[in-house]
Amino acid sequence: xxxxxxxxxxxxxxxxxxxxxxxxxxxxxxxxxxxxxxxxxxxxxxxxxxxxxxxxxxxxxxxxxxxxxxxxxxxxxxxxxxxxxxxxxxxxxxxxxxxxxxxxxxxxxxxxxx
Numbered sequence: 001x002x003x004x005x006x007x008x009x010x011x012x013x014x015x016x017x018x019x020x021x022x023x024x025x026x027x028x029x030x031x032x033x034x035x036x037x038x039x040x041x042x043x044x045x046x047x048x049x050x051x052x053x054x055x056x057x058x059x060x061x062x063x064x065x066x067x068x069x070x071x072x073x074x075x076x077x078x079x080x081x082x083x084x085x086x087x088x089x090x091x092x093x094x095x096x097x098x099x100x101x102x103x104x105x106x107x108x109x110x111x112x113x114x
Contacts, residue, residue: 004077013035013037
């Protein structure tokens, strides 16, 4: 999740326990952690305009969870996020991305491609 939050420039998953849920799909399964509330991500505050999305900063992440991270799994997740980003960029046309942003109400500068 930390790699995903960083990729999306999520700023709201620090130590706010209201944004984290632990659950199970069935009683015998291992618990899974799920983050909610991605409103403060993807340049919601205009930080991605003017190529600001190129600046990557580690997303805030609960200290308790950081202590239990597996560095190898984190590195693998970062690699997968980079590959997904390249794949999205390769297949998405700028006008399609702009249309999606406009339709979603994508925040400041939505639909403007720089």
